[in-house]
Amino acid sequence: MCTSVSFNGNHHYFGRNLDLDYTFNQEVVITPRNVVFELRNGQTLSSHFAMIGMAVISDNYPLYFDATNEKGLSIAGLNYPKNAFYQPDEKTENSIASFELIPYVLSQCTTIDEVKSLLDDLIITDVAFSPEFPSSPLHWIIADKHAAITVESDRDGLHVYDNPVGVLTNNPPFPTQLFNLNNYRHLSAKTSANFFAPQLDLDAYSNGMGAIGLPGDLSSMSRFVRATFTKEHSLKFQTVEEDINQFFHILSSVWQTKGLCDVGEEHYEYTIYSSCCDTDTGIYYYKTYNNSQISAVSLHHENLDASDLIHYPLVTKTSIHSIN
Ligand SMILES: C[C@H](CCC(=O)NCCS(=O)(=O)O)[C@H]1CC[C@H]2[C@@H]3CC[C@@H]4C[C@H](O)CC[C@]4(C)[C@H]3C[C@H](O)[C@]12C
Numbered sequence: 225m226c227t228s229v230s231f232n233g234n235h236h237y238f239g240r241n242l243d244l245d246y247t248f249n250q251e252v253v254i255t256p257r258n259v260v261f262e263l264r265n266g267q268t269l270s271s272h273f274a275m276i277g278m279a280v281i282s283d284n285y286p287l288y289f290d291a292t293n294e295k296g297l298s299i300a301g302l303n304y305p306k307n308a309f310y311q312p313d314e315k316t317e318n319s320i321a322s323f324e325l326i327p328y329v330l331s332q333c334t335t336i337d338e339v340k341s342l343l344d345d346l347i348i349t350d351v352a353f354s355p356e357f358p359s360s361p362l363h364w365i366i367a368d369k370h371a372a373i374t375v376e377s378d379r380d381g382l383h384v385y386d387n388p389v390g391v392l393t394n395n396p397p398f399p400t401q402l403f404n405l406n407n408y409r410h411l412s413a414k415t416s417a418n419f420f421a422p423q424l425d426l427d428a429y430s431n432g433m434g435a436i437g438l439p440g441d442l443s444s445m446s447r448f449v450r451a452t453f454t455k456e457h458s459l460k461f462q463t464v465e466e467d468i469n470q471f472f473h474i475l476s477s478v479w480q481t482k483g484l485c486d487v488g489e490e491h492y493e494y495t496i497y498s499s500c501c502d503t504d505t506g507i508y509y510y511k512t513y514n515n516s517q518i519s520a521v522s523l524h525h526e527n528l529d530a531s532d533l534i535h536y537p538l539v540t541k542t543s544i545h546s547i548n
Pocket residue numbers: 225226242243244248280287288289301302303304305322323353357358359360361394493
């Protein structure tokens with residue numbers, strides 16, 4: 225399972241948790257403007273916006289999990305099993321393979337409005353990247369600093385939903401996730417009055433009682449509610465550093481600790497990495513399961529007119545700041 229968040233503070237931030245029981249050889253990958261994308265529909269994107277994000281490089285191609293372009297537009301792909309339905313290969317001008325969606329959108333769009341018109345009558349196909357990487361069932365959150373949308377390719381076609389909470393997890397389809405929030409409208413960051421039975425002496429014996437009932441488990445619906453509640457109540461700060469730190473705290477409200485999500489055969493889903501891209505500066509911050517120090521890779525520290533991918537392996541070794 226995964227959780228992705230779009231958040232405004234002093235800057236705009238976009239990131240995600242990647243939760244899985246095995247890891248790919250993912251790295252922070254920068255795609256400069258002149259890396260050529262040969263789309264499976266025959267089109268070529270040869271000069272485009274630069275982007276930074278987490279990807280597996282295969283055959284010199286960046287298979288992005290999440291990324292942000294130099295204009296501050298971001299996308300993340302999250303698991304959407306049993307619901308994602310991609311069309312058979314059509315090779316028409318308006319069809320792209322599911323693994324192409326991230327580079328396709330980030331190459332050419334600046335805002336959510338532009339994305340909406342690009343997605344208008346787009347067809348997502350199930351063309352595999354390679355035998356090693358068949359298409360995977362995903363849905364996507366796309367955000368700029370003003371708005372977010374959710375994109376789901378279902379059996380009945382492509383849906384583009386406004387995402388007013390700026391959060392995405394996994395199943396069920398997005399309209400159901402949003403509707404489910406209605407069930408939690410009574411939750412509060414404040415301890416509420418005794419509405420239960422005012423004539424009974426019910427004691428507010430602890431702080432935080434206003435959110436009793438906030439789901440604490442790791443299911444995708446519960447994470448959607450918890451991440452949204454956490455994000456909505458998050459304070460705003462003076463500095464970008466505090467924002468980034470806060471962003472990681474929001475993601476850690478849905479963090480998966482090894483052992484808690486048993487997927488069988490002695491495999492456990494856990495949070496492999498958490499990311500926070502400052503979309504104003506193009507700096508991609510991340511933490512990994514074993515290294516909770518924040519690492520940063522900057523898009524603008526590279527030659528963005530280059531024509532080869534730039535990639536940085538993840539820092540995955542635990543590092544302890546010993547004081548004495
Ligand atoms: C599995 C991950 C979602 C995590 C998640 O939600 N796990 C819950 C599992 S469960 O639902 O609980 O069982 C998703 C998120 C992004 C995906 C990659 C996107 C690029 C590329 C696209 C190609 O077409 C196929 C290979 C490819 C490398 C993809 C592999 C995999 O699909 C990635 C890592």
